[in-house]
Amino acid sequence: MTGGYEVEQFVETPDEDLICVICRAVLRCPVRLKCNHVFCKECILQWMKRQVKCPCCRQSIDQNQMLVLFKLSKSIGRLSIKCRNAQQGCRATFPLSNEYLHISSCPYEWQLCPHEGCGQQVLRKDAQAHDQSCCHWRQPCPMGCGTVLVRENQAQHNCYRDLQQRYVAERRKQRAIAANLRRKMQRMQSRMAQIRRQINLMCESLEVGDLEVEAGEGTSVWTDASDSSPSGSRHRHTDSRSSRVRFI
Ligand SMILES: [Zn+2]
Ligand SMILES: [Zn+2]
Ligand SMILES: [Zn+2]
Ligand SMILES: [Zn+2]
Ligand SMILES: [Zn+2]
Structure with missing residues (x-):
């Protein structure tokens, strides 16, 4: 940061007291020397690199007796300025201290x-x-x-639509698979029912055959179990139907 604020940026021409004699601009961060002369802080520090006397009265400068004028700095901050983008078309005016705020949103920046x-x-x-x-x-x-x-x-990119289409297609596919499985299941069930019917028919025809046999030989078959029974005195009774599996 070098020098003061350009005089031209102020809405009203600033008082001569506010002008730094080194940079001929409005005081930026003003400091007062022992001799009461006031300069921009940066201006006087630069000056002191080359000279040790006040640029106004030639008195020697004591850096330890330099006073920063905060109050003056604040009142300079309240002065109205024009936007630095006036050339581009910005007509805004605002206090100097608000410059940063304005520039951060100035449409002409x-x-x-x-x-x-x-x-x-x-x-x-x-x-x-x-x-x-x-x-x-x-x-x-x-x-x-x-x-x-x-x-x-x-223009072509529409990942949301693509995703939605993929989702719909996927759902359609899943439904088709489910319907196909249902059809297969129904076919299997009717096939099973058919087989069951056939088996029952077979069983019934076997029963008819049994009855015919039983009618000829009696209802029970007696087996002589003397070979397997150690006592040899008991007979085992076997119902020829008890081992038959019934399908329902
Ligand atoms: Zn200056
Ligand atoms: Zn002086
Ligand atoms: Zn502006
Ligand atoms: Zn571009
Ligand atoms: Zn995308």
Whole structure:
């Protein structure tokens, strides 16, 4: 930071008392010497590198007796200034102390286009319009899919729609698989019912055969168990139907 504030930037011409004789600008961070002369702090420090006498009265300067004038600094800060971007069209005026605040949002401030390789200076107010036409424009997909969008693929890129379509297609496929499985199951069930019917028919025809046999031989078969029973005195009774499996 060197020198004071340019006189031209003030809305009203500042009082002569507020002008630093070294830089001929309005005092920035004013300091008073022992001799009561006031200068910008930076101006007098630079001056003292070459000379040790006050630029106004030639009295020798004692650096330890230099006083920073905070109150004066504050009242200078309250003076109205014009925006430094007046040439670009900004008509705003504000207290000097608010300059940083204004510049950080001034629509007429020059800005470097943020897209790599562009390098163009654009007024803040035109940044959006430039963004839409800048051929170096690139941006990660705002939906978070990770694709870096460039001018050429931006219009076609719609990862949300693609995802939705994939999801719908996947669901359709799943439903088709489920329906197919259901059909197979039904076929299997009817086949099983058919087999069951056939088996029952077979069983019934066997029963008819049994009855015919039983009608000829009696209802029970008596087996002589004397070979297996040590006592040889007991007979085992076997019902010929007890070992038959019934299918239901
Ligand atoms: Zn100065
Ligand atoms: Zn002096
Ligand atoms: Zn401005
Ligand atoms: Zn650009
Ligand atoms: Zn995306």
